[in-house]
Amino acid sequence: MFFEYGPPIWRVGLQSCLVLLAGGIVTFLTKLYRIRHKFQLMQKEGLPMPPHHPVFGHLQFVAGIMSKLPNDVHGHVLPHQIKLTMPDLGPMFYIDTWPFGPPILAVAGPDPAYQITQLHSLPKYHALREYMRPMTGGNDLVTMEGREWKTWRNIFSPGFSSGHLMTLVPEIMEELSTFCEILRELARKPDIILMDPLAAKLSLDIIGRVALDTQLNAQRSTNDFVSALRNQIRWLSFGNEANLFERYHPLRPVMRWWNDRRMVRYISHELDLRFKSNRESNDVVKKHRSKTIIDLALENYLAEQARNGSSDAMGTNFQDFAISQIRTFVFAGHDSTSSTICYAFHLLSTNPSIRRLLIAEHNRVLGPEYNQATTRIRQNPHILNQLNYTLAVVKETLRLYPPASSTRSGEPGYSIQGHDGRQFPTDGFLVWSNPYAVHHDPTHWPEPNNFLPERWLVGEGDRLYPAKGVYRPFEFGPRNCIGQELAMLELKLVLIVTAREFEIESVYEEWDRLHPRKGPKRPYTEDLGKDLVAGSVDQLALPDVFSRKQRLIS
Incomplete structure (x- = not known):
């Protein structure tokens, strides 16, 4: 009997790897050619874009802009910086x-933003679902579409209404009281303090109270859910990192799975407690108990079960979905609100005359004493509606530093119409509605880089009066931010409890002296004066507080 031996196994393996590598290179080059060729044709057709290189695309152009910005600046600023470099590009x-990002159609004007969010609401960008999945489990209101999204949005919307949130003000004030206690303790120390972690923990505690009526105690202690959430954020990835080890980190799947289990376990336990309490409480108790966001959603679910003649047990589908939404609310809400708190503190620090006007309003409406003010708010939360200047400060902070962008998927056959009638194809593009660019456009905002709360107090004929549709921090349309009323309420209350008691000061020079770093620290194409680029280095003090904030796109 004769045996014929083939090539060694290692050689077969090597050949297979080479074939796969060659296939990957061919696929990469083919896609590169198609994308670059498409842009070259669009450029010849006169569609607006920066000068496009047939090989490098806009990589060199974008790198040139970003090299003149702080190295930790957030990508939100890119469309605005491009417009400053090339003012004739249009909206x-x-x-x-x-390959560091998908082909993009940047929307930096109110009319095209209206077209893709209100006139025809484009679906959320498909990659966002995979990005959000580790945080939410996948069934979240941010990325859902169609009838499923509409059904569950309607279930949760009542819990985020302004009227309902007013009933939860006493619970929010309890968490703010803890926040102020911590600030008093830190104010006695000479150290530079990171403000953003303090604000983030405050936001986590508030969301825990209004969503689940649970005290996460993130401000004072370690909580397994909070720990898992913060750890999971560190493992998020869009899959476009230049560092290949970071992009394909071998521990990422394991850590995502472990953090996911911890978050689900914690929220499941809290949901079971709420369901049991809801089922066992009599009507009198239910009438006088504050209802959380999940309480209202659970009531709708149980009512639907009763109409269908089903059991009053909490179904698996509802529980899974509720867990996803709570994770979504905590993830999206705590980050955006905490960054806005930091920006507001900085702006008031660098604009003392505005802070004095803010304090004067609080004294006039709420009384000069802190305890008197908090008592009035607890007894009559609707008194907050009289704080017009406080609201103006919050809105102007959000104008300068909008918390997020909106990313949509283009559709075959759908184009956005320009002001001159020109059509902008969306198929194959990430359509990026960018409020930062809109909010800093002098076409719509006189003195766009100045902090002017009076914009929101003047009459329609005044030059500062904002035109319709140009203010978009939470976006418009059916997919606007469900938590915007909660964010506005929290921001107003934070200013109320801190503005009169604490003097918060920026400490750029001291921080830079203690932590020197290379590269620019301010944008090169505009003089922001005392303002900061969104997402770059925020330095706040109590009296010396520093916060570095990199915000997430949602």
């Missing part, structure tokens, strides 16, 4: 940074 233009 829409295309960006090609593949």
